């Protein structure tokens with residue numbers, strides 16, 4: 001049996017850092033959507049466990065399941081297998097293939113989306129009786145962004161990312177995603193924050209126009225620290241604005257930035273312009289899912 005899962009890029013349309021927990025993790029209020037581009041995973045019943053990689057960004061990724069440095073896909077597989085064993089359910093050997101299309105360590109979820117897709121895919125392959133609460137809990141233990149990637153539809157997230165509300169009214173958007181291919185360390189950017197107590201996003205709107213106004217009036221509080229650490233992020237934001245983006249902003253802890261465009265036609269023209277001027281950057285035009293899909 002073979003199961004396929006899509007691991008879409010996560011885009012933080014807004015990310016406010018509102019506080020800090022005693023364990024050092026930061027409290028967020030973030031508006032997130034998911035792109036039409038992403039990684040692809042295949043789960044196939046096999047005689048023995050296996051893992052293979054392909055795609056533009058497969059090269060530097062870990063291929064083992066080391067508890068600290070290993071690939072998040074294999075850590076997710078191990079965690080789910082543990083749960084299966086504890087609950088007396090079968091979890092037969094599986095070959096997992098990851099087509100890595102998104103740049104790693106780039107603020108668009110990459111590894112978290114892959115881990116979430118692994119939890120979803122193996123639940124299906126192994127026909128596990130596993131509630132969505134249990135999956136969310138397993139996901140959170142793998143990384144703060146995994147619970148939102150399990151949803152893969154527009155949402156707001158508070159806490160460190162686990163307090164999720166579906167943003168049903170958020171419209172589909174036309175984006176250009178640009179990454180200058182400098183990896184950014186999330187803990188380094190959080191540690192460099194000047195303010196850890198910024199205002200939250202505020203009341204959630206009810207109309208498409210209200211959502212666009214909310215995005216325009218919000219921020220990514222990690223952006224100044226990331227631009228300081230990697231000044232090329234400022235060049236990416238300037239390139240998106242010069243190509244006509246109505247809003248240009250960083251996603252997550254960077255370095256990927258997104259530009260918002262009126263429609264996919266404008267987004268594709270802008271992507272071609274930026275890619276032509278910067279052939280060494282990752283540039284992709286992408287639509288996003290709307291809140292009322294699914």
Ligand code: C5P
Nearest residue numbers: 024025026027143144145160186187190
């Ligand atoms: O949970 P994840 O592995 O994605 O987080 C990586 C690191 O980023 C954490 O160890 C922490 O230093 C920082 N972080 C944070 N606050 C968050 C999420 C991540 O300080 N909400």
